[in-house]
Amino acid sequence: MERKYWQEEMETASRETLDKLQLERLQKSVKRTYENVPMYRERMDAAGVKPEDIKTLDDIRKLPFTCKQDLRDTYPYGMFAAPMKDVVRIHASSGTTGKQIVVGYTKNDLEAWDNIVARQLIAAGLTDEDKVQVAYGYGLFTGGLGLHGGASLLGSTVIPISSGNTARQVALMKDLEATALACTPSYALFLAESIAEAGLKPEDLKLRAGIFGAEPWTEGMRKQIEAGLGIKAYDIYGLTEVMGPGVAYECSEQKGMHVNEDHFIIEILDPDTLEPVPDGCQGEIVFTSLTKEAFPVMRYRTRDIGSVTHEPCACGRTFVRMSKPQGRTDDMLIIRGVNVFPSQIEEVLIKLGYTPNYQIVVDRVNNLDTFEVKVELSESMFEGSVGDLSRREREIGEGMRSTLGISPKITLVNPHSIERSIGKAKRVIDNRKLHD
Amino acid sequence: MAVKQLSVFIENRKGMLSEVTDALSDAHINLRALCLAEAADYGILRLIVDDTEKAVGIVRDTGRTVVVNDVVGVIVPDTPGGLNLVLHTLNGHDVGIDYMYAFISKENGKANVVFRTADVAAADKYLSDAGFELI
Missing domain, CATH: 3.40.50.12780 (ANL, N-terminal domain)
Structure with a gap:
């Protein structure tokens, strides 16, 4: 009823x-x-x-x-x-x-x-x-x-x-x-x-x-x-x-x-x-x-x-x-002095037509923050050419830069390779904490 | 007739390539030609195999992104400047080439060239009309 x-x-x-x-x-x-x-x-x-x-x-x-x-x-x-x-x-x-x-x-x-x-x-x-x-x-x-x-x-x-x-x-x-x-x-x-x-x-x-x-x-x-x-x-x-x-x-x-x-x-x-x-x-x-x-x-x-x-x-x-x-x-990350929320990354990916399967990796090398966003490459995103993948990397990087104000390095990774099967997806890996 | 080619996304990490070739060899799939294109953080492995459909399933099961593309395969005359004859024909029809690789075929014992272009069917036609033998 x-x-x-x-x-x-x-x-x-x-x-x-x-x-x-x-x-x-x-x-x-x-x-x-x-x-x-x-x-x-x-x-x-x-x-x-x-x-x-x-x-x-x-x-x-x-x-x-x-x-x-x-x-x-x-x-x-x-x-x-x-x-x-x-x-x-x-x-x-x-x-x-x-x-x-x-x-x-x-x-x-x-x-x-x-x-x-x-x-x-x-x-x-x-x-x-x-x-x-x-x-x-x-x-x-x-x-x-x-x-x-x-x-x-x-x-x-x-x-x-x-x-x-x-x-x-x-x-x-x-x-x-x-x-x-x-x-x-x-x-x-x-x-x-x-x-x-x-x-x-x-x-x-x-x-x-x-x-x-x-x-x-x-x-x-x-x-x-x-x-x-x-x-x-x-x-x-x-x-x-x-x-x-x-x-x-x-x-x-x-x-x-x-x-x-x-x-x-x-x-x-x-x-x-x-x-x-x-x-x-x-x-x-x-x-x-x-x-x-x-x-x-x-x-x-x-x-x-x-x-x-x-x-x-x-x-x-x-x-x-x-x-x-x-x-x-x-959840807010401060990367190179800029506030970054994982939800912003998700929004950029969705706006560009990608499934939001991503992971943020932050580290510190020579006292400088490194900022990487890993994005899973699904078959619908893959035409088989280097030129097309570079274009996609640039497009995502550009979208991130205009939303966040800083540019992450975009790394495409294998489908389903970002850990998420049980409970909550692990969206952020901040290795800077390990060095403090 | 267009040749079917697998393009496999390969992360730039140790052992990523051999995982694919191991899986294919375990499934008794024979590689007829291959080429690895490199970019900064990844590569694209291009394969021509004896059983494309089966190979796609095998590669997908290794957790990789794979797509099948049509490519042009042509036998290059075994004389100096043989490849040039092919290229001049393509130039004459404004056919651009995205990438190309060559291999010696076990079956015909000749030099084979494979290339990707925007309109594979048209390129096939130009080449066969000009008297080249396609694979």
């Missing part, structure tokens, strides 16, 4: 109702967190803030910030606010550098999570009759089990294939007649290529929608995925530190992602002054959890850059909408 909303009362609540609910929940959460998490208690004490000082939603600004490093410093259980007997699940961030960040969930936390993921699935037009192929990695990564939980709650048929083994993904997608796909956008693109290479067309599949998240992607990439898989592609936002996928979700209007404001408060702050910026202006996205029991966070600085709008949405949902993150403050 097709439904417009999963939890209509909450998703379409008036601003007044939401404000009231948020304040109640914030006060309760701050009190609980203060009492149970030493780091927050120390920081609030140092700032002279007591839980009772939170009298309005604006008082959130009195609360301390949380950074990724805080979560590393308190590894593994230092930030947990519930007794371990109530913690029923552990997840960990997929961070490749430094210690992992470990988070926990109580039964109530999991129930809330499943519900917010179900809201996304309903918003993407799915029903209990859909067959959802969950090709996010299962395990400590929140993607697999997060989507699994939401799709199960909705009553869809879950195909818990996890990531990897692309040939099997394609075969089962076809044979089991999967109608929806959930994975990272880079893996969706990889699957689309593999489907084409297997001689299949989108019409040979029953897929109609895809839920993609866990890494930044552009509108151009959305169009490529939609064309390659013959689906409508939805963006789901989330991060392990705050909950996992589902913190914000896209409706059929696809004009930003609705933040699940009954569970989270979003702030957009100037990353330098940490002061709020107006609607529509870019800043760092900061989240405070309202209902989480095991792993509450206060003002978690995501490092994602985005904006919000309170304009009403045609879908009827009243939750504030956040933009697709435009980049991450910590």
Whole structure:
């Protein structure tokens, strides 16, 4: 049965109702967190803030910030606010550098999570009759089990294939007649290529929608995925530190992602002054959890850059909408003094008609930064002549120079040679860090 | 008739060429002619083989980009200036040459020249009309 909303009362609540609910929940959460998490208690004490000082939603600004490093410093259980007997699940961030960040969930936390993921699935037009192929990695990564939980709650048929083994993904997608796909956008693109290479067309599949998240992607990439898989592609936002996928979700209007404001408060702050910026202006996205029991966070600085709008949405949902993150403050590379975001490279490649299978390699030779962009050479880009390949290298290099302001060396590499099969594509290799 | 030639993108790293030739030899594909064009960071390996279609699959399975092009193959008269006769004919028809390589064929025991041009069919016709033997 097709439904417009999963939890209509909450998703379409008036601003007044939401404000009231948020304040109640914030006060309760701050009190609980203060009492149970030493780091927050120390920081609030140092700032002279007591839980009772939170009298309005604006008082959130009195609360301390949380950074990724805080979560590393308190590894593994230092930030947990519930007794371990109530913690029923552990997840960990997929961070490749430094210690992992470990988070926990109580039964109530999991129930809330499943519900917010179900809201996304309903918003993407799915029903209990859909067959959802969950090709996010299962395990400590929140993607697999997060989507699994939401799709199960909705009553869809879950195909818990996890990531990897692309040939099997394609075969089962076809044979089991999967109608929806959930994975990272880079893996969706990889699957689309593999489907084409297997001689299949989108019409040979029953897929109609895809839920993609866990890494930044552009509108151009959305169009490529939609064309390659013959689906409508939805963006789901989330991060392990705050909950996992589902913190914000896209409706059929696809004009930003609705933040699940009954569970989270979003702030957009100037990353330098940490002061709020107006609607529509870019800043760092900061989240405070309202209902989480095991792993509450206060003002978690995501490092994602985005904006919000309170304009009403045609879908009827009243939750504030956040933009697709435009980049991450910590993804930003400074190369020869110039700020470079990987998303800019992706945009240039898409604009020139290439699939964005690329990798940035930065190094330092004789105290000078070297900047190389590797681009996979697909058969559609190859005519067999040196002249044509040089022209392509020049064209990409020129596109990069005009967008970024500096010229990378363009290196064409073998198809599928850039590591990306599991979970997130590795877009940046910065060897400069090794020499510091 | 146009000759089918494989062009294979080869990254400029040690062992990249032999991986391709190993795979072809394991599949018992016979190389009739080859040429390696070089650019700064990559090369393009051009091959004429006894089973083009099978070779494409084998090369693709090594994870490389491969494309099949038509090229002109012509037997060059075995006399001094033999190649010149071919080139003059092409010049007379304003046929430009992108690249060219030569090999001795086991089958005809003669000098064969292969070249790529924009309109392979037209070049074939000019050469056969002028009395050259195509391969």
